[in-house]
Amino acid sequence: MAPFGAPSGRLAIFPGSFDPLTNGHVDIILRSAHLFERVVVAVLVNAEKQSLFTAEERVAMIREVFREYPNVEADTFDGLLVDYARRRRASAIVRGLRAVSDFEYEFQMALMNRHLEPTLETVFMMPAEQYTYLSSRLIKEVFTLGGDVRGLVPSAVEPWLRGKKQESTPVR
Ligand code: PNS
Numbered sequence: 001m002a003p004f005g006a007p008s009g010r011l012a013i014f015p016g017s018f019d020p021l022t023n024g025h026v027d028i029i030l031r032s033a034h035l036f037e038r039v040v041v042a043v044l045v046n047a048e049k050q051s052l053f054t055a056e057e058r059v060a061m062i063r064e065v066f067r068e069y070p071n072v073e074a075d076t077f078d079g080l081l082v083d084y085a086r087r088r089r090a091s092a093i094v095r096g097l098r099a100v101s102d103f104e105y106e107f108q109m110a111l112m113n114r115h116l117e118p119t120l121e122t123v124f125m126m127p128a129e130q131y132t133y134l135s136s137r138l139i140k141e142v143f144t145l146g147g148d149v150r151g152l153v154p155s156a157v158e159p160w161l162r163g164k165k166q167e168s169t170p171v172r
Helices: 023-035 055-065 081-088 100-115 136-144 159-166
Strands: 013-014 039-044 072-077 093-095 121-125
Touching: 013 023, 023 039, 023 093, 023 121, 023 159, 039 055, 039 081, 055 072, 081 100, 093 100, 100 121, 136 159
Parallel strands: 013 039, 013 093, 039 072, 093 121
Antiparallel strands: none
8 A cells, every 4th residue: 555645754643622632632642752753733623613712722732731842743724634634744643542432433533534545544542541531521611610620631721721711701
């Protein structure tokens, strides 16, 4: 099977919503950065999906957290992931698998992406056990309702969350 374009080193793309980045994402990014020469954390720009943070804010957060990792980059993408991967000449897509419940959706996506671009591999990684119950959706819910999210998101993400809370608090 001929690779599409020449892969640039061993570049992996870790795509997602990252609304916001959690410690589970960080765990997968660090594992990927050990395996691949370069990891691009690619934030999907999706005008149809309601998000707490703008894509630019999410990229800024990721850059802040990984500023000391020269082989980790943050970027945005829209349209098909395989088209973005082609443009970046990536050799793999990385996705995290937390539990069996993730499997069906991830399996469908991986096979659809393979159908669209047979030479692009999807690599699944498992986060450390303490992060298997984490999701951005739950972080937002817990934080919005006043719960403590310390240790669940990178400390650099906490002020971003507090900022959003202030933005949404009506000034009397
Ligand atoms: O963090 P998420 O929301 O689970 O990430 C989902 C994501 C961004 C990986 C997925 O929705 C995606 O790749 N969207 C881009 C559009 C696309 O390529 N769709 C076909 C893939 S099967």
